[in-house]
Amino acid sequence: MKVAKFGGSSVANAEQLRKVGNIIKADPQRRFIVVSAPGKRFKSDRKITDMLIELGEVHCNNGQTDEYVYPIMQRFNEIVEELNISGEILESISQSIQSILHSKNSDPEKMDALKSIGEDSSAKILSAYLNHIGISAKYVNPQDAGILVSNEPGNAKILPESYEKIYNLRDSEEVLVIPGFFGYTKNGKLITFSRGGSDITGSIVAAGVKAGLYENFTDVDSVFSVNPAFVKDPQKITTLTYKEMRELSYAGFSVFHDEALIPAYKDEIPVCIKNTNNPEAPGTYIVSEKKPSEKCVVGIASDTGFCSIYISKYLMNREIGFGRKLFHILEDEGISFEHAPSGIDDMSIILRESGLPIAKEKKILQRIQADLHPDLISIHRNLAMIMIVGEGLVRTIGLAQKATTAIASANVNIEMINQGSSEVSMMFGIKAEDLDKAVKSLYHVFFE
């Protein structure tokens, strides 16, 4: 059996929901459906969740809420009318909103409850629509589904005992439609996950019912092997391992809310990213393991906004505790870094530029100077990182050659290479201005 999760664009309006209906109809294995709140219908449109947050903020500041409730109800009304399903749902949505606004709960509790309305309404509407088109379906509230969470408003964590209860959902004969993004504490308080939390619900339900596949429906056919901003019509990735996905998402690929995948990852449930608008496309599979024959370079990820602090000192290598003292200074100044490759008498600290504000730079340099007396210390900004991703990379003779040849032939200097710490990727640091030509050249060598 499959768990299918539909994102915001897949439930944004009646037309999209009809596609969702067809997708569910097409495969009787799709027995557990998790939905997001209605997203944008066009570029300048607003997401229902953003409108609900705004409503909540106005309410908590004692403002007039009517004019904020109206456009939300308007969106739901349009969907319900166009789908030709019972208006009772609208009544129930409106009542839910009003009862939250008039409750005596604390502001954070009200906020979480309001934020959940988008997903909750989506689920009610879809369930009604499925029945309308002849699929026996049922809305299941997360509390009834067994999604028990910690009491951290806006940042709920699943409690382990949930999974046993969720497993019982398998007994249902109907297609179950569950709103994403929230759960309930043991005391019955509604709490939301972090933003993007419908992915989390989907992953939890997939792990709970021990699904054979977790389908994640979005608005793209698949994950691309390189950012289409660099290369026109890049190759699609058919299969990724979890690790490969992690490496890709580090450097510019927003494949997935990767923390969301932990429950599916732990139970080794394969995930498939598919397109609601083109369900025939095979999509991209995320799996625990690949066959050795499938091991190759899957993607080239890249990101800008890195910088490095370079420190050199004669005989640094002999100075016990040099690294520890340096890390202590950084920790003390609240600087978190990504990597710290070290040479014999030198060390580089690679960090996101956002983590080293210009205002802090002087103080940090002074502290390092005063405490560690380096011969040389310098900061290099405007670096970009390129990651060549593929499991089993380090075991391929000639791969580094292929990559460095591609970069050299683009006439780009390599500032940093980091290979070997990861068996999944090889990382190159270059000047940000060279990124476009380096990525193009690498894509050419590995994919064309």
Added chain:
Amino acid sequence: MKVAKFGGSSVANAEQLRKVGNIIKADPQRRFIVVSAPGKRFKSDRKITDMLIELGEVHCNNGQTDEYVYPIMQRFNEIVEELNISGEILESISQSIQSILHSKNSDPEKMDALKSIGEDSSAKILSAYLNHIGISAKYVNPQDAGILVSNEPGNAKILPESYEKIYNLRDSEEVLVIPGFFGYTKNGKLITFSRGGSDITGSIVAAGVKAGLYENFTDVDSVFSVNPAFVKDPQKITTLTYKEMRELSYAGFSVFHDEALIPAYKDEIPVCIKNTNNPEAPGTYIVSEKKPSEKCVVGIASDTGFCSIYISKYLMNREIGFGRKLFHILEDEGISFEHAPSGIDDMSIILRESGLPIAKEKKILQRIQADLHPDLISIHRNLAMIMIVGEGLVRTIGLAQKATTAIASANVNIEMINQGSSEVSMMFGIKAEDLDKAVKSLYHVFFE
């Protein structure tokens, strides 16, 4: 003016000392001479210093010392006779030894005093010989030279006030011959440097007199660009920077006792490694800075005996303090590591195999498992490191390509690349069994 230091093989017998005399005669700039104790004359020979240490150990254990003193005096006797210089020196050496053996000093003090006899006698002999061949020369005791040191027997540290006093040696009209390896505390106690300490004395004197050049005479023509064990007749290095020398000596090149060079390094005094047996050869210069035009790959160093601990964990990158906790475990277990390259969700710890005894392995893996819950942890032994050394390396487009191509064409897989932490070298980790072919191929590409 120049400081010339002659190592053990250069003062091992009369024949060698004649060469030293000629070298000093050939250049009137050679005004400060530092000498080691007589070293080996042939492969199975013994060094005077080792004989003195043995004598000291026997004496401290209340043994009969005569039979240990005799062969030492024999060696000096032979040199003095062959050089045809006054026998008074022998008398003075013998008296020095006896007065140490009969003094009331502590054992460590006696030991240091005995160990200094080799260098001290070399200096007395050479000074007499120089006068004998018509060079006005004078033996200067380190105390008179101003070499003031800390009171750490066998591990003396120079006191900063020494340099001012040493500077006054410039006023002398004569060639000054100073024994290496020891100095005196402010209270007049004789204390030796660590083993190989004549290099230290040479470097101190060079810094003190502000020499234009510090010549270090050994028994090789120059430093080679690669270990001759891998490549027959490799290219000689004409100029090295201090940093390059450090990187080379890390991985198998025992170019120099590099801590010894600190005084010269700090004062940016160029050093020249020359051959007493072939003084016409240009030798290898060690300088602070190279002209940009001279920047290239100077050498390929390599060493075996490395291993790595590989740790991977899904979302490691998000786990604050993961690295710190890992380092803490290692520190706690007394494991010191060389490098810790990190990927997104993984980290490798590179260390010398000697630092991770098999006996400790199990416990460390268990602790890491228990404290950090990684998905995967493994240890890889029998690694070799290759360093391609040359200042300005990271600024050369295509250099990584050249190196990786050389390694791939030797059909060797690269386990690790570390470039960018150092501006002086690029480091490759490979399997130890592949070392020979990888080094040969790299040498071919960079030097042939």
